[in-house]
Amino acid sequence: MSQVIGRKIIHIDMDAFYASVEQRDDPSLRGRPVAVGHAERRGVVVAASYEAREFGVRSAMPSTTALWQCAELVFVAPRFETYRAVSDQIRRIFADYTPLVEPLSLDEAYLDVTDNLRGIPTASATAKDIRAKILAETGLTASAGISYNKFLAKLASDHRKPNGQFVITPEMGPGFIETLPVAKFHGVGPVTAAKMTSLGIHTGADLRDRPLAFLQQHFGRSAAWYHAIARGEDDRLVTPDRPRKSSGSETTFARDLTAPADIEAGVRAMADDVWAWCEKHQVFGQTVTVKIKYADFRHVTRSKTLPSPVATCAQLHETSVSLVQSVYPVTLGIRLVGVSVSKFATGSVPEQLELGLPRARG
Template sequence: MAEVETRKIIHVDMDAFYASVEQRDDPALRGRPVAVGYGAKRGVVAAASYEARVFGVHSAMPSTTALRKCPELVFVPPRFEVYRAVSRQIREIFADYTDLIEPLSLDEAYLDVTANRKGIPTASATAMEIRARILEVTGLTASAGISYNKFLAKLASDQRKPNGQFVVPPSAGAAFIEALPVRKFHGVGPVTAEKMNRLGIFTGADLRQQSLAFLQGHFGKSGPWYHAIAQGEDHRPVVSDRPRKSSGSETTFRNDLTEPAEIEEGVIAMADEVWAWCEKAQAFGRTVTVKIKYADFQQATRSRTLGTPVTSQEVLRSVSIDLVRTVFPPAKGIRLLGVTLSSFDAAEVAPVEQLDLGI
């Protein structure tokens, strides 16, 4: 524990990022319940302002449900290029303090400021300064969690939202975890939390009382992780510039797709979005996965792993179409399609010409 406790980790999390950007850029939206997304019948909320969250609106909620909860909800279409530009501004601020930056998404990141560039003595003061700079440069607020490991820092960043920060020192780590419900633990999803509850595990204190053998017996490979975090232990370092493992795109359609031609057209559109990122990043994978969600929300996936990386748009399209054709004719309408390219191999250099893959 000595090495872990000497680390100074900050988890910075922007407050309602997409929605806050929209409210910043359009004064008419300030103080109003805002959802980023499409308010159409098949739309989904990508982000919700704090004014909307009061009504129970949250990300991934169907637009129709969100509007029932909050009839005054204002839908704004997403502007991802703007969000990415703001995210780059924030990342530049982080870089003034440390090289050890691990982005989790456009709006959150871990920073290891054990040896920060400005020589600020405490991580708490460092986080305060970073948040002030973000507000000055972007006009947006951020919250921060500060602790001696990543797990606790992420939990801490939720404690004073929005526009606040919270510190969990090594002396308080175990007590902080004991008091929290396991459903709030990062990495414990609803299904796992429900399983823990059935086993009598409701809080961090309950989790800490379980033996490693018990947790391994019920949760397999995740058992040692649950056992460690219950003790306040997380030895993962902050990893800067983590290699991306996949690129994917999916969309929910306004109307269910039933005709093979329109289904293939939808898959091609998703494949083209994935290819645009791969080409820009010069990152290519070998595994193509197609995701199909039906009108009744049942889901199916089809995958194929090739012998060499996919390095042409035509091949990605072809494999994606072949995969979706395995569900033809569709027994019911399709509401969502997605395409993902994974199995990136950083050791391989993309060839100039696409090899004959026999497809």
């Protein structure tokens, strides 16, 4: 992997984004441990404020566990439309500095500021300016990592959270990676980290010292990537406007469901969410997928590719329900269902709509 020389990359990461929006909009929540999510028995923490994190509350934690760890925890129902609106506001700020913005999620993005639009001489000063503008316009804080590639910029953004920034220069890069535990490498998940540990690879230095042939033997196609990042090399470009490949929505029920009417009601509700996104963005897909998770956490998916993109919400309902009906009869309760649409015909309007048929509303 050849290294692209002279780039200035910033990774911006909003601080406890969902929870911070809730604390901003409701002053009574400020300084208190807040969890975005639902407190019921089957609920899950979507996001946690820094005050909640001090008690060990983390995202994806069952709500009952979170309350056990922090009895004072305040649950707030998520407001995803509000978070999207704030995210759009932040992205407009990014656009004032560079056209090369690659969003990773609602609350983080890579920016290539090698040639920034403001003429600011350093990436560090640019990041400081961006963070100040985000605070002034949204009332929220952001952290930033600055480096010469995406891998190191993302590592750096965690180094001064919350509300800080950190620079990893080309001279610092190899040494910074040497001492870092491989479990902290972006892209090395728990399973891979455990496998590396079993092979005696605990730090970046350990990973760097393993020959490429050794890594290929144990990690296959990922070996070249691990070999490169252990040396601070990452030539991936900041790619703006990556095309979205699917849109989906899922929900966990408060109790396991076995009655077809209840299951299908959940599927229709998820289909409504997906159709609202498709209509808003005028992006329509041909493949419909339904995800089912049972009470024992086993999950299955059922998919159907239609001859042309889904044209109405009613058609999405019909297809989604027929897919979930393929798993009947239900002997073990269903705890979660999800619906997604993929194989997009980007920018096109479904044929049925072009013929003037009314568009169904979710």
